[in-house]
Amino acid sequence: MKKIRVGVIGAGNIGKVHIDALRNLPNVEVVSICSRTNMEERAKALNIASFYTDYKEMINQENLDSVHICTTNDTHFEMAEYAIEHNLHVVLEKPMTKTLAEAKKLYDLVKDINLVHEVHFHNRFYPANQEIKRNIKKAGKLNLIYGNYLQDWMTPKDQFNWRATKEASGVTRVIHDVGTHFFDLIEYVSGHKVVEVFAELKTIYDERNGVLIDTEDIGVVIFKTDKGALGNVLISQSVPGIKNELKTVYVGENATFSWDGKSVNESHILYYDKDTEIIKTSSIETLKNGIMYDVDGFFDSFKETLRGVYHKIENREFKQEFADFSDGLHSMMIVEAIYQSYVKKDWVKLNEL
Incomplete structure (x- = not known):
């Protein structure tokens, strides 16, 4: 079975939860991570061979299908925009963006194209x-x-x-x-x-x-x-x-x-x-x-949210329960x-x- 190739931007606490949840899904492979500092140490701890400090470089080189953005609010827009422009599915940690204007721009980018997009409201x-x-x-x-x-x-x-x-x-x-x-x-x-x-x-x-x-x-x-x-x-x-x-x-x-x-x-x-x-x-x-x-707690809710996202990527007719960019806007x-x-x-x- 061909697995969906995922890159994760942001290797802090919430990024690690995303990585662990993704590793519980049979159709997904986390192939690379990106963060600003201590990447070699972080990648080794997470057992991920490929790592970057520049998200654009990761997107350009890793032949990804999807990207998770688990960074500060002020970076969400530029990272999501770049990923969408490179035809990647996008999972965004909440809030969707720093500003309403940015959220409107991201929604306009995806509303007429065939990409899966999620804003991570796990509750x-x-x-x-x-x-x-x-x-x-x-x-x-x-x-x-x-x-x-x-x-x-x-x-x-x-x-x-x-x-x-x-x-x-x-x-x-x-x-x-x-x-x-x-x-x-x-x-x-x-x-x-x-x-x-x-x-x-x-x-x-x-x-x-x-x-x-x-x-x-x-x-x-x-x-x-x-x-x-x-x-x-x-x-x-x-x-x-x-x-x-x-x-x-x-x-x-x-x-x-x-x-x-x-x-x-x-x-x-x-x-x-x-x-x-x-x-x-x-x-x-x-x-x-x-x-x-x-579902017994926080981690399981992440896993099930992402299970729906990656099922949607493979089955576009699936009627999703997760929040998308329309909900994020x-x-x-x-x-x-x-x-x-x-x-x-x-x-x-x-x-x-």
Whole structure:
């Protein structure tokens, strides 16, 4: 069986997860990696013979079919553009790009050509979320969608990361980094699309490790959907003691569906007049062909997301569940609308951007 040749740009923590997930797929071979520094050492540790410090050189020389871009936000556009121009399928870590303008350009590049493109929103592939999506009609008309995405790794004042400045991250930090996960998930599960937002952002520390900070630590967003629901979300990476908590709640006329994020295999249905139902499921039908794949955590969700991507490359008629550049563009419109709302202190409609 001829394997799909993949190059990975970015050999940090998330790039390594991509590589490990790809190595669990029978139709894929990771043939090369690229990063700015320590490439010989990193390639040896990952048991990859071919390595580069220049992504263009890797794309030009390695006869790739697909490329994964696992780098800082400010590099996504140029790398994806170059890959597309060289007829490569593209997997992009979220957020799609640093700016909305860049996302629009990438979408325009792929919308009329036969390439597979993905923006990596892996939470779609947890069994709990797929089960809610499958049963969401039982809730009746959805009137309210709410939740949070909270972490604590940016709590210390001396904690600094490239995401903390607009130069590398974009106009927001926590909205770009984890808020995009929340919005993609609730839209995927509910079938609603966010159309209007009102937001407030707060920066806790104006300086970290001697660097002036121009991005937010906290985001609070109220939103409206195209199907008449209201929603709100609290997003922060400076909540002491909460390591990683993504919660989503879908409130309908008949029932409430809830995922508390504690288990990727368990969700709840709450009723007005009867006991709460606990729904447990441990596997998903990634390829819609009757074969079930176990998903027990973060790594498995990556693997199943990419299983769908590489099945799509070989079977273009496959009806995908993964997010593509159209979804990525919409996600970036939400980010931009949130930032504009914060600046203007007013509601902002996505279709007016």
